[in-house]
Amino acid sequence: MKLLNKSIRSYLVFATLLIIIAIPVFYFAIQRIVKEDVDESLIAHKEEIISKLEEVRHLDPYPFLEAFEPNLTISPAKIIRPDDKFYSISIYDSISNENIPYRVLESSVQLKNGAYIIKLKSSLLDSKDVIQSIVIVMTILLLLIIIGLILINRRLSKKIWKPFYSTIDKLHEYRVDNMEPFHFEKTEIDEFNSLNNTIASLSKRNQQVYQSQKEFTENASHEMQTPLAIFQNKLELLMQTDPITAEQAKIIEELANASQRMNRLNKSLLLLTKIENNQFLDKETVSIKDITDKLIEQYKFHTDKKNITVIAQIETDILLTANKTLIETLLSNLLSNAIRHNITNGHITIRSNQKELVIENTAKGDSLNKEKLFQRFQKQSTDSNSIGLGLEIVKKITTLYGYSIQYQFFDKSHRFIIQF
Amino acid sequence: MKLLLIEDEVELSKSIITYLKAENYVCEVAQDFKTAINKTESFNYDCILLDISLPDGNGLNVLKALKANKKTDGVIIISAKDSIDDRIAGLNLGADDYLAKPFHLSELSARIAAVIRRRHFDGNKVIVLNEITIDTLAKTVAISNKKIDLTRKEFDLLLYLVSNKNRVISKNAIAEHISGDEAEVFDNFDIIYAHIKNLKKKLLLADCPDYIKSVYGMGYKFNI
Structure with missing residues (x-):
C-alpha cells in the first residue's frame, strides 16, 4: 500500500464513522428540540384558552370557540386529571393526500360549570420539513468539510513526500558501476x-x-x-x-x-x-553467420578429432551493431565449450532465427548448475584447461549489449540460447 | 645486424639479449626515454624493440622522433598494454610490428627476422639453409631446387622453426604462433603434433634430412 493511501485511508474511515453516527444523532436531537418547543407553545396556548374560557359564562359556547380555533377540541370530562398529556398522532389530510403528524396536548380543566377536556393540536409538518432541511444542509456541509480535508491532506502529503519519491526513483536507477554521483534536490524537510x-x-x-x-x-x-x-x-x-x-x-x-x-x-x-570498463567502443555491423562459419572452419581440427558432427542451421543471418572482437569472443567461447565438453561422435547444433541463436551440444555429464554457471571461477568440469572465466566473459558481453542468455539441459544436451 | 632494445625492466632485457645474442645480433639497450632518444638520433639500427611505457616518457614519442628524423629503422613495439587502440596507434605511427607482453622469445626472434627481411630491399627475402630454400615473399619452399607443396600452416611452422634454428622452441610458443587465439581455447598440442608430423613427412619425401627434432617433448628444435 502506498504511503499516501495509508494515511488517507485512516482519515476516510474516521470520516465515514463520523457521518454514520453524527447524522442520526443530529436528526434526533433537532427533532427533540422542536418537539419541546411545540409542547411549550401548546401549553402557552392552553393557558390562554383557559383564561378565555373563564371569561365566557355561557354553557355551551365551545363549539363556537372550536370553529375559530380549528386545533382545539373541548369536551366534557368525567374526572379531572391533574397533569397535562402530550402525544403525537398522524391525521390523514384529504387535500394534500398524506398523513400529517400532529402534536397533541390533552389537559383537563375545572371550569365553573363543570370539568372539561381540552385537546390542543399543532401540526408538525413545518417543523419536519425544517428538520429535514437542516439535516440535509448539515450533512452536505459535513461531507464537504471531510472531502476538502482529505483533498488538502492528499495534496499536502504529495508535496511533502515528493522528495522521498524522487529519492526512490533515483535509487531505482542506481548502478554501482556508474560513476555519476547522486544529486538530490534540497528539500525543506x-x-x-x-x-x-x-x-x-x-x-x-x-x-x-x-x-x-x-x-x-x-x-x-x-x-x-x-x-x-x-x-x-x-x-x-x-x-x-x-x-x-x-x-x-x-x-x-x-x-x-x-x-x-x-x-x-x-x-x-x-x-x-x-x-x-566499456573499452570496446568501436562498433560495426557484425554478421553472426560469418563469424559462426569462420569459427566452425577454425575449429575443424578439434571437431574432426572428436568426430563431432557440426550442424549449422542459420537460415536468416543476424546482423548486430557491436564490437566485432567481442562478438567473436562470445561465440568462440560458447562454441569451444561445446567442443570441449562434448562426447566422442557427438553433435553440435547451431540454430538461429531473426532474434535468437541456439548452440546445443551432446553432453558429457549432467545438467550444469544454472545458478553458478555464469559466475567467476565456477568450474563445473575437471578439465584443467578451463580457467573458469569463459562463461563469465560470455555473460558480461551479453549484458553489455543488452542481450539475454539462457541455459537449458534437454535430452542429454547442453543448450545455450542468446536472444539479441 | 644491430638491434636496440628500449626496455626499462632489467630482467626482461637481460633475457631478450641473451636469446638474441645467440642469433649473432649486436644488441644495445636503452633503459629510459632519454637514452633511447640519444641512441636513435646518433646511430642507425636494423631493428628497434620499443617498450611503450618507460619511466620518463612514452615510447611512442621515440617512434615519432624517428619518423620526424626520416629514419628508416625497423620498429617492433613490445608492450604490456595489449589493446587494439594501442596496436593501431603504434602501427599508424610507423611501427612494423606489435608484440604484447608476455611473449615468447622465439616469437620475438621470428618477428625481428621478418622485419629485417622486409627492411632490406636487396633480395634478402630468400632464406637458404643447405638444400632448403625458403622464399618468404612468394611463400614457397624448395628442397634442392625442387618445390614442395606445403599448406599455409606448414609453411609458417617451417619458417618459425628456421627463424629460431638450433634453438628449442616450446610447444606453447609454436601453438600460439600457428593458431593464434585458438591456442588459448584449446590447450592440447595435438594440432602441433599433426602439423609437425605432416611437415616432416613432406620434407623427408623430398629427400631433405630430418632437421626437426623433438626435445624431450618440451619443444622442437631445427637442428642444422
Whole structure:
C-alpha cells in the first residue's frame, strides 16, 4: 500500500464513522428540540384558552370557540386529571393526500360549570420539513468539510513526500558501476535531507570500493604481465641450456604449461575488466553467420578429432551493431565449450532465427548448475584447461549489449540460447 | 645486424639479449626515454624493440622522433598494454610490428627476422639453409631446387622453426604462433603434433634430412 493511501485511508474511515453516527444523532436531537418547543407553545396556548374560557359564562359556547380555533377540541370530562398529556398522532389530510403528524396536548380543566377536556393540536409538518432541511444542509456541509480535508491532506502529503519519491526513483536507477554521483534536490524537510545525505555518502562509498576493486583487478593484471614475461622468457632460456636431461625437460615443460595458464588467466581477467570498463567502443555491423562459419572452419581440427558432427542451421543471418572482437569472443567461447565438453561422435547444433541463436551440444555429464554457471571461477568440469572465466566473459558481453542468455539441459544436451 | 632494445625492466632485457645474442645480433639497450632518444638520433639500427611505457616518457614519442628524423629503422613495439587502440596507434605511427607482453622469445626472434627481411630491399627475402630454400615473399619452399607443396600452416611452422634454428622452441610458443587465439581455447598440442608430423613427412619425401627434432617433448628444435 502506498504511503499516501495509508494515511488517507485512516482519515476516510474516521470520516465515514463520523457521518454514520453524527447524522442520526443530529436528526434526533433537532427533532427533540422542536418537539419541546411545540409542547411549550401548546401549553402557552392552553393557558390562554383557559383564561378565555373563564371569561365566557355561557354553557355551551365551545363549539363556537372550536370553529375559530380549528386545533382545539373541548369536551366534557368525567374526572379531572391533574397533569397535562402530550402525544403525537398522524391525521390523514384529504387535500394534500398524506398523513400529517400532529402534536397533541390533552389537559383537563375545572371550569365553573363543570370539568372539561381540552385537546390542543399543532401540526408538525413545518417543523419536519425544517428538520429535514437542516439535516440535509448539515450533512452536505459535513461531507464537504471531510472531502476538502482529505483533498488538502492528499495534496499536502504529495508535496511533502515528493522528495522521498524522487529519492526512490533515483535509487531505482542506481548502478554501482556508474560513476555519476547522486544529486538530490534540497528539500525543506530535515529528515529527507538527512536520508538523501546518507544515501549519497553510502553510494559514494560503494562506488569507491567498487572502483578500487576494479582498479585492483586491472592493475594487478597489468603488473602481473612483467613478472609473467620474465618467468616465461627465463624458462625459454632454460630450455636452451645444454646438456639437459629428460627429467629436467619434463619439469621445464610443466613449468611452461603452468606459466601459459597463468598467462591465459591474466589475459581473461584483463578482458573482463576491459568489458566492464566499456573499452570496446568501436562498433560495426557484425554478421553472426560469418563469424559462426569462420569459427566452425577454425575449429575443424578439434571437431574432426572428436568426430563431432557440426550442424549449422542459420537460415536468416543476424546482423548486430557491436564490437566485432567481442562478438567473436562470445561465440568462440560458447562454441569451444561445446567442443570441449562434448562426447566422442557427438553433435553440435547451431540454430538461429531473426532474434535468437541456439548452440546445443551432446553432453558429457549432467545438467550444469544454472545458478553458478555464469559466475567467476565456477568450474563445473575437471578439465584443467578451463580457467573458469569463459562463461563469465560470455555473460558480461551479453549484458553489455543488452542481450539475454539462457541455459537449458534437454535430452542429454547442453543448450545455450542468446536472444539479441 | 644491430638491434636496440628500449626496455626499462632489467630482467626482461637481460633475457631478450641473451636469446638474441645467440642469433649473432649486436644488441644495445636503452633503459629510459632519454637514452633511447640519444641512441636513435646518433646511430642507425636494423631493428628497434620499443617498450611503450618507460619511466620518463612514452615510447611512442621515440617512434615519432624517428619518423620526424626520416629514419628508416625497423620498429617492433613490445608492450604490456595489449589493446587494439594501442596496436593501431603504434602501427599508424610507423611501427612494423606489435608484440604484447608476455611473449615468447622465439616469437620475438621470428618477428625481428621478418622485419629485417622486409627492411632490406636487396633480395634478402630468400632464406637458404643447405638444400632448403625458403622464399618468404612468394611463400614457397624448395628442397634442392625442387618445390614442395606445403599448406599455409606448414609453411609458417617451417619458417618459425628456421627463424629460431638450433634453438628449442616450446610447444606453447609454436601453438600460439600457428593458431593464434585458438591456442588459448584449446590447450592440447595435438594440432602441433599433426602439423609437425605432416611437415616432416613432406620434407623427408623430398629427400631433405630430418632437421626437426623433438626435445624431450618440451619443444622442437631445427637442428642444422
